[in-house]
Amino acid sequence: MSLMEGMLHIMDENAKAQGFGRVRTVILEIGKLAGVEVEALRFAFEAVTEGSIAEGATLEIEEPQGLGWCVECERESSIETRYDPCPLCGKVPLAITGGTEMRVKALDVE
């Protein structure tokens, strides 16, 4: 819920700065390793946008893949969890380099 309130705050600041009055589509980036339940987020989106400049807006969620860097192999690999081993040498854990995003990426506005 707080995440969605953060989103509203960002939208409002941008509405003021960039002079738009209506948000038609919200594009969020929620990485696969961010620990956020996308379904719960969709539910909260409805509740939180009611009565706001984004009422009735479409929510699009992009889910970037988890990525980890192995210091031994000096290579980045896709991972499903924070504790997936390096597919080359087996080292655990890798340094997380992607997939933890929780961002408002773009807004379709008018």
Next chain:
Amino acid sequence: MCTTCGCGQGEGRIEGDEHPHAHADGMIHSHAHMHEHGIGQRRMVQIERNLLEKNDAFAKLNREQFAEKGIFVLNLVSSPGSGKTTLLTATIERLKDRLAIAVIEGDQQTTHDADRIRATGVPAIQINTGKGCHLDAHMVGHAAERLNLPQDSVLMIENVGNLVCPSAFDLGEAHKVVILSVTEGEDKPLKYPDMFAAADLLVLNKVDLLPYLKFEVDQCLDFAHRVNPRLKIIRTSAVTGEGMAAWTDWIESGARAAKNSRSEAPSKPPCHA
């Protein structure tokens, strides 16, 4: 109305506070600007901003104020029932003659835990988060201000019992401490990797019950280190006192470090006024 964030309502309520609070992430009322702009051209606006930035800004403020007063702050997280409140009261009994301690209790509904803490004689304040499943930096800033923490004290924050959401919310603490009891199952670190990755210390509690359980301590700790190789581990029983000395030593050395690095700068006016 809160002058920091402009919020006037929400679900969180700080005990003794005349106005309700919630949401570090800011109910800066979304409809406020609705009528200020005409309908413009339809277009795509690139934003690229973090959903947590408002919380993080409040956390930074908190951290600066804690540093200025040399206050050592711990954020205790766990599932419900792992023993956070029991551990806190046992800790306070051992340390209260040597350190000034205060507690912020996060709970969805009751003030029961804050009452348990106050029974030990140290100040405590309850934050009821209502439907909110974690504390945020804004609520904690207000509660800390109300506690009027003395210089070089220790502030312990019991977060809402939940191993998911609190991991993302920085409160301005020095360390997140995750408490796991041996009645919960060895695989918790793999089920909630974000929390174990965010924590600096794992307190494995209720070790007095180990003889009655099939809990593989080594396997659990191995799972925890798989997620976070730097995680420090202390085994405790808040009931028998086993391991409590290691835990209180760790707190005392943290408190000393906070005191020693206290910035000598003249204190600024409170930002959460």
